[in-house]
Amino acid sequence: MKITSLEPARCVPEPDAGIGALRTERGNLPLESVDVHATISGLVAGVEVAQGFRNPFDVTLEATYVFPLPDRAAVTAFRMEADxxxxxxxxxxxxxxxxxYDRALRxxxxxAIAEEDRPDVFTIRVGNILPGERVTVRLTLSQPLPYEDGAATFRFPLVVAPRYIPGEPIDGEPAGSGAAPDTDAVPDASRITPPVLLPGFPNPVRLSLSARIDAAGLELRELASSLHVVEEEGDIVRLRAGERLDRDFILRMSFAASTSLQFDGAGTFALFVVPPELEADRQPRDLVLLLDRSGSMAGWKMVAARRAAARIVDTLTPRDRFAVLAFDSVVEEAFEGLAEGSDRNRYRAVEHLARVDARGGTELLEPLRRAIGLLDGEQGRERVLVLVTDGQVGNEDHILELTGGALSAMRVHTVGIDRAVNAGFLSRLAGLGAGRSELVESEDRLDAAMEQIHRRIGAPMVTDLSLKDLDVEPGTVTRLGSIFPGVPLRVYGRCRGGSSVTVRGLASGAPWEERVPGTVADSPALRAVWARAHLRELEDRYAMGERELEREIVRVSLEHGVLCRFTAYVAVDSRPAAEGGPEHRVIQPVELPSGWETPAAPMAFGLTAMAGPAPGAIAPAVARMSSAGFDDLDVPDFLAGGAAGPRGPVSGRPAGMPRGPMSARPAPAPRATRGLDTVRVQLVAELDRLKALHAPNALYLADLGSRLAALSAYLGGHAELSALARELESAERPGTDPESLRQRAIEVLTALTGGPPPGNPGDARRPFWKRP
Known part of the structure; x- marks a missing residue:
């Protein structure tokens, strides 16, 4: 594989900058600023995020930035501002x-394009930024605020933490530009693993964040920020200047809420029910506690996790049975099977937890399977699974697909411990089991968080919930779940009519109901919040194997204007700014999350996620250049300088990227076994050019035939490619109809690349972001 190196005069490595950082005479690159402005009204927040990019080079630039957003947020607008x-x-x-997007760059x-890779991980690419130019992209989103025990929490994540990437590396074009190779378990790993700066990098991205708070009729009692220093100016809370993007911003607002039903006037409703004051006879429990002891849990997180696990064990009674499993790449049990919740067994479990320390990788699937097996017991007992982790895994969909059905039949609670926790995945797991996801960002926060978990582990106050007196649209109501002590019920949906709703259920086996009158709220965020919640449920069902939901997910996303995993926002300028595509490409390095230890060599946990050059080396992901012709294509060596014009460099992993033993790609397969995926990018590029032709050209078609013949030879022989190549190579013969040949080539290449065949846009081979 040939790599085109950056010219030394163009950018100089910063001696102590860290993994993925570069310095030029004009400053760092390419992300310059992140500005977050939130407007909080009651229990809903509207947020605008502005990301400022600057090109310090003397060539055109494409910048990529992988960043987090709140997992419940609905992205409803996207804008690009340049010049x-x-x-x-x-x-x-x-x-x-x-x-x-690709056509515009060419x-x-x-x-600019914005894509969702996980419910809380997004990627923005901005292309053809002119030398010295600044470009701003703006995202508009709405999010509901979780509310428990008289307090609502506005949490805004600011960094994507490194994630453990399991599985074997796979061949083919990388899905993204990140530090980890794609694997069979995480086929888009390269999209969620941006390069990482060493702690204390002297020139961080400029961050500003403010929140305007409107209690919306509720009594605001107290404001608290747990991880950042803030300043108050009237009804605005502002982040102190100089804070870094290395941990979540968390603002807690204490006020009293009430039972309510809101309509937006367009058929969307939001129902909020506080728990009734009831005493329920609790069923005996079978509880399995899973404690993550992987390397990413080192330091204060491991201490907090052990304390949290011990507190959970202390809630058990002799009527309960329990098991404690600590896991990294192996699973260790405190004792065999389920043990009685006696004083002696609880003491043994706490003693075992005290010896647990961080090591290894986050192999979550096997402990979940083992926990499901332990909880597959007798009737009449409440089955509870509690997971204590930072959730930094990359194979979320794979885990949900293999365990989601079983987890939905039990109560699942997750305790996320980190300053940049994988909240999206943990909330998805908890949502499957109608459980709670509690996020702990510091040891000081642990006690308050565990008080809420203790109540949640207890029996629900009201179960078997249903809605009456409201004409709801089938399939649009979010999960009803159960009502737990101190934890309000929140339900979103669509309805055809009605002015009130009656919530029904069973409390201690007896019928219970509460009537809630409705009010009309002039809030466009209500529909967006419902659509995002509905889409998240559909996406989780898709991840669990219901692949036929793809069209429904796309329909809901487009109809309600909310970004999801199968859609993307794209902004394309109508006026050309450069000649051809960007001449330089870079992925923005991100901060190491606060509290994480500095990586040395590829780490014992998440080797692929943290692999990178030594300090002072040029970031691997930025060593990518392209020129006219095959822009950013992984062209086989023997096609270098081929028919498409001057060849840009290979877009695979550049030289200088070290790999741990778990992350090395296998050697290239013999020609006879190479799959079509290895040339799919080239075929897509050829297809785009064919479609863009204003008039069929016999010479162009003949040249295309020669290129396809070469690709077929590279694959060791491919019947359809070879046949199409022979047809196209005859384009210059007298009597040949170039337009018919062009249409024939479009039809074959569309089928080979997985694009929708003419007249049937739904039948397509799944591209990488749709693979389980």
Whole structure:
């Protein structure tokens, strides 16, 4: 694989900058600032995020930034501002949005695209930034605020933490530009593993964050920020200057809420029910506690996790049975099977927990399977699973697919311990079991968090919930779950009519109901929040194997204008700004989360996620250049300088990227066994060029035939490619119809690349972001 190196004069490594950092005479690159402005009204927040990019080079640039957003947030608008141009983004099916973006770059136009890779991990690419130019992209989103025990929490994540990437590396074009190779368990690992700066990098991204608070009729009693220093100016809370993007921003607002039902006037409703004051006879429990002891839990997180686990064990009674499993790449049990919750067994479990220390990788699937097996017991006992972890795994969908059905039949609670926790995945797990996801960002926060977990582990106050007197649209109501002590019920849905609702259920086996009158709220965020919650449920069902839901997910996303995993926002300038595509590409390095230890060599945990050059080395992900012709394509060596014009460099992993023993790619397969995926990117590029032809050209078609023949030879022979190549190579013969050949080539290449065949856009081979 040939790599084009950056010219030394173009950018100089910062001696102590760390993994992924570069310095030029004009400053760092490419992300310059992140500005977050939130407007909190009651229990809903509207947020605008502005990301400022700058090109310090003397060539055009494409910048990639992998960043988090709140997992419940609904992204409803996207805008690009450059020079004197303001371009509004359009929400499209993801494949179409990518095609529009790539085409715009080839034509020299500015463009930006926003994609969701996880419920809380997103990627923005901004292309054709001119030398010295600044470009701002803006995201608009709405999110509900969780409310427990008289307090609502506004949590805004600011960094994507490194994630453990299990599985074997796979061949083919990487899905993204990150530090980890794609694997069979995480086929898009390279999209969620941005390069990481060493702690204390002297020139961080400029961060500003403010929140305007409107209690919306509720009595605001107290404000508290747990991880950042803030300043108050009237009804605005502002982050102190100089704070870094290395931990979540968390603002807690204490006020009293009430039972309510809100309509937005367009058929969306939000129901909020506080728990009744009831005493319920609790069933005996079978409880399995899973404690993450992987390397990413080192330091204060391991101490807090042990304390949290011990507190959970202390809630058990002799009527209960329990098991304690500590896991990294292996699973260790405190004792065999389920043990009685006696004083002696609880003491043994706490003693075992005291010896647990951080090591290894986060192999979560096997302990979950073992816990499910332990909880597959007798009837009449409440089955509870509690997971204590930072959740930093990359194979979330794979885990949900293999365990989601079983987990939905038990109560699942998650305790996320980190300053940049994987909240999206932990809330998805808890949502499957109608449980609670509690996020602990510091040891000081642990006691308050565990008080809420203790109540949640107890029996629900009201079960078997249903709604009456409201004409709801089938399939639109979010999960009802159960009502637990101190934890209000929140339900979103769509309805055709009604002015009130009656919530029914069983409390201690006896019928219970409460009537809630409705009010009309002039809030566009209500519909967005419902759509995001509905989409998240559909996406979780998709991850668990219901693949036929893909069209429904796309339909809901486009109809309600809310970004999801199968759609993307794309903003394309109509005016050309450059000649051809970007000449340099870079992925923005991110901060190491606060409290994480500095990586040395590839770490024992998440080797692939943390692999990178030694301090002072040029970031691997930025050593990518392209020129005319095959822009950013992984062209086989023997095609270098081929028919498409001057060849840009290979877009695979650049030289200088060290790998741990778990992350090394296997040697190239023999030609006879190479799969079509290894040339799919080239075929897509050829297809785009064919579609863009204004008039069929016999010479171009013949040249295309020669390139396809070479690709077929590279694969060791491919019948369909070879046949199409022979047809196209005859384009210059007298009497040949070039337009028919062009249409024939479009049809074959569309089928080979997995694109939708003409007239049937739904039948497509799944691209990488849709693979389980």
């Amino acid at each position: 004197d141009r303001v371009v509004e983004g359009v929400l499209k099916e993801r494949g179409q949005a990518r095609a529009d 034509e020299g136009r500015r463009a």
